[in-house]
Amino acid sequence: MSAETFKDPAAQMKRALFRSLVIGAVAAVLYMFCVEPCRSSLEKARKEHEELMGQQAGMTRDLKGADQLKSRLDAVKAERQAYLNGLLEPLLESYAMRAKSLLDPLAADVGLTIGDYAELPDRRLPLPKPQAPQLYARKPIRLTCTGSYATIVSFILRVERELPLVSLEAFSLKMQKDPNSQLATIVFEWPIKGENTAAAAKGGTKK
């Protein structure tokens, strides 16, 4: 094919070139306005399809593991409930009065007289990871009592045995001349319900 063919094309060649250009233009238009948009739509549709497949796989996995999840949830609920039973709930909004209702019978059993009860400020517990919406705290209750050393110790032993979540936080025993009326100040602490961050967040959003 010599270059002269193009320099001086015959009429047929001119027509052929024109036809080729027109058909080529149609092909280009087809590519630009049909093939390419269709190709990008297909890619998008495939991505969506893959996402849906992923969702379906996750959903199927979750549905298959429903029984295991339920048994795990029941176990966690039961374990948590054991702790919740030991929480100190306020009696008419007073933690000290609830503590009194729990401790007075134990003190009476060992022959100890408890003078007064006082609530001390809450002490917070370290945060779990991930953070729970319902947090718990430590509630110290201070009580003063009079009795013999043996009686006071018996009372502490009894409390520690009967109330397994109660912990002795502070203790002070001043010896008196009468060995049967030693003066003791005991601070017991209980776990209590603390801040509910989910409820607080809802309240904040409403405002």
Add this chain to the structure above:
Amino acid sequence: MKAPNLHLNLLRASERQSSSPVRLRVMLPVLAALACVGCLVWWGVLAGQLMLVKAQSASLQQDLAAKKAEHGGILNQKSDERNMQAELDQLTMYAHGRRTYGDLFRQFAEVVPEGVQLMSLEIPEPPVQMLLPPGAKPGPKVRPLLGPTNTVEGVTLRVFGRTVKETPVEALMKALEGPAFTNALVIAKDVPADQASPRIRSFQQDTSPADNGLRLLAFDIEYRCAERRFEK
């Protein structure tokens, strides 16, 4: 001697033809048409695939919609489990930080020698919790942390008493090193003085005389107890 070659070109330019059997004036339109047909076929294939994928997606969406309610319940259960586990973790931290002292006090009474008069026994209240965010200064606008960053709380036992001489006090300290107290009291002697346990905070002449007129010695000994570790 060679005769010179004579070359006569009798063809007009318009009558010239290529030596190639494939003619350009035929091939160009054919190639263009093939490209056009190729694009049409490609478009058709893509459109077919697109329809297929869309049909599959629609079927998947129907399937997902059918299982949505059941799956929603499972997601709620998962969320409940996560929250309850986190609550349980915090309650477990509390339980691990619990210490009992009843046995310590009961056994303590049994080892106090005759020559020692106990004046006071004390487990002081723990210090106030630091709930300020790191680097923050106290102020009305500073929001305290929801929980302390320190998970360990130290506990000490202070023993105040009176005696006539040092030997009963030594006997008491020796007894408190016994196996009955190892779970509750920390014995650390070969450490810097401020970390030692027991630590004799004072041992001096008692200012208040005893009833029988004897001049007594007052002592104040501090023991470190097992730390309260609020950890899972």
